[in-house]
Amino acid sequence: MYDVVIIGGGVTGSAVARELSKYRLNVCVIEKGEDVCSGTSKANSAIIHAGFDAKEGSLMAKMNVRGNAMMDELTRDLDIPFRRNGAMVVCVDPAERDGLRTLYDRGIANHVPGLRILDREEALAMEPNLSDSTVAALYAPTSGIICPFILTIAMAEQAYVNGVDFHFNTEAEDIRKENGIFLIRTGNGVYRTRCVVNAAGVYADKFHNMVSARTIHITPRRGDYCLLDKSAGNLVRCTIFPQPTKLGKGVLVTPTVHGNLLIGPTAEDIDDREGTNTTAEGLQNVIRKAGQRVKNIPMREVITSFAGLRAHEDGHEFILGEPEDAPGFVDCAGIESPGLSSSPAIGEYIGNLVRDMLGAGEKENWIRKRRGILHPADLSFEERNELIRREPAYGRIICRCESVTEGEILDAIRRPLGARSLDGIKRRTRAGMGRCQAGFCSPRVMEILHRELGIPYEQLTKCGGESKLVMGRTKEDEQ
């Protein structure tokens, strides 16, 4: 029996797992995907928001501002990239000025540091590619950019090395409580646990409603994005927002922490909780709206488009903690934007709550520092040579667009909670994320996965399940 079972290995579940790994508790994460970060957490704006647009006093505001403040230390401990590039909410219509002031006041009430309202000239001096009709902008220097995959993976890895179990391809089907113990039925058997953390993203309402009469309702809100080549990555330095609406923060234009340019998302409420398909309309909207605040976006440089789902709860607020009628069942529900930014704070909050609930003591030997995947490109010529002498695999480039070596791919496979699929490799190393979108490297990565893990070619997948990459050998008919 477990002390805690966390449903969902997204950024929230992984943050909670990492926090709980500090205590003497028997914890397991069950995840329906074949890897962490394979649902809602994998497709979003990759922004660590400053925290000025959540309602004053809300959990969203508190968790966002706290999460943002935690990022420097956390990303140092996890050895992952993070950059405070700043954000601007740009107004292009004099009638929007009042809204900017409202946003500023809300930010001050939320204790967001460093906020300033810039006039047109100041804004354009900082961001020359802003629209010619720029009137003014709200500037938030603490806004940052991060890689959501690597943040989630790193937190999960750290939880794992500190003793948390991760069970993949394990979909929770039913939860009930018997004699004070939760029984979670899954495709891989029944899990018995004293406490459940519900971090199931767009499915969180389903699990909540199995144990609580105070039902909640989550709507998947889809957002389409376009990702542009690194040649467009310097178009803006800050993350550029329009003014928020009740559907969300609007279509932003931002550099990514790896140097691409990202535009999106749209906001469309849908029924399908797996509906991560882009639509022609959505992509057109992204392109049109991105161009309203930033000019000269080189749309010919788009290398991929994708859609993500926000787990929008009807009350538009994070639901954190136990429902009154279901003690021991801890929700992390309605985690939409700013969910990524808030994740460390949610982890801390829920971690403390569960610790106190179960009366758990701290581990003495908790491992705080994670060693990230080594990037030879960051080394000097001599250091790199030394590395290749020691480990020749670092001398072989597998992904030419992102200059990823075989050494990095082997590390991604061999490390704790290592990659087992093409997407697993991609999210850990960036192999396949560049301008050719895996055209060159995918056969080579397949070969390495096959060799390292002994997975037959026919069983290799893009991202687990039935996402098989090949369908048998050639000349099969003749054999």
Place this chain on the structure above:
Amino acid sequence: MNGSATVKQEECGISVDIVIIGGGPAGLAAAVAARKNGAGSILILERDSELGGILNQCIHNGFGLHTFHEELTGPEYADRFIRQVLDLHIPYKLDTMVLSISKDRVVTAMNRTDGMFKVRAGAIILAMGCRERPRGALNIPGFRPAGIYSAGTAQRLVNIEGYMPGREVVILGSGDIGLIMARRMTLEGADVKVVAEIMPYSGGLKRNIVQCLDDFGIPLKLSHTVVNIEGKERVSAVTIAAVDANMKPIPGTEERYRCDTLLLSTGLIPENELSRGMGVALSPVTKGPQVNDMLETNVPGVFACGNVLHVHDLVDYVSEEAGRAGACAAKYVKGSVPPAEGTDVPLLAESGVRYTVPCTVNTGRMDDLLTVRFRVGAVYKKAFVSVYLNDERILHRQKKIMAPGEMEQVILQKKHLLAVPDLKTITVKIESE
């Protein structure tokens, strides 16, 4: 792993007369020509584990009709040049990735055995080839499941690795690799349902449409594109629709095909990240370097040839062009380039001509004959290719058919150019009469 070992690993900053980036058809032909034209030390740097480049996975025949007057497969064609490279003792390094090239021609490269190393080059020949345009560049809506491959990746899986990317196939784009793969997959037992092409004409060679589609009864739907991809884990269906003159899908024309695979053959992009990094000026049309009559880029001593310069239809033309680049690079390092006279004359591509290679000519330096290659932007029947020196038309030749999928050429004669006293422009255009 390495060829003749004149380059030693510890020699950071060794010097070589000519470094050739890429050991595919362009790099091989350039190396052979450079050696035959008297270049001393040459080094080919190739990122794959064999010389030959993409030809190694092109196991169909049809290569070499112009060069060798026989039909060879891709590997056989490559082998003709590889033998010459070996016979001429031209050194090469395999599994070697060039990471950067400086403006003063120091190449930084890396492999497993040598580690990182630098080579100072008297001249550089860019022969990196091209890559395929990915799905993302087309903004095709839908899901992103497994089973979506560029045609070249599928070709590698089938012909090199021996695996089938899928069994029921829809192909978007009628580039030559897509057409070849339609036949290849069919011969391997797959069901190729349709080839959709967004343009009103095919992007590939006529002979490939006949031999790879028509002969197998595979329909080619012109002015059609993919409007939806279904399947959350693996492709389960693809919907195509007709497009209007602005290439927008026409509602009501959708046709849904159940399939497990979507292959993309929607264009090739010259791979010029290294060139851009060293300050080589690129053409917005070809995405390749802008070169003069010596196939030299704006960076002195840096030459370009093959698909990194502009995407070719036939490898024979790649070899021929690369031979010129090799010969010019050899002249450059020997200091035997004839002196330029006056300013370079621009070659202008007009009315129907999308670009020309080269894009400038120096009448003092040029050879007696200069081949100018270009592509047209639409299908032309019984139209004329015309060349104007300033305003005077000196060439007017009727062609039965010209199509974007096939390269065209004109040959300029030095004596004609010299005969024009104040030559300011050379214009290549398509005229209806």
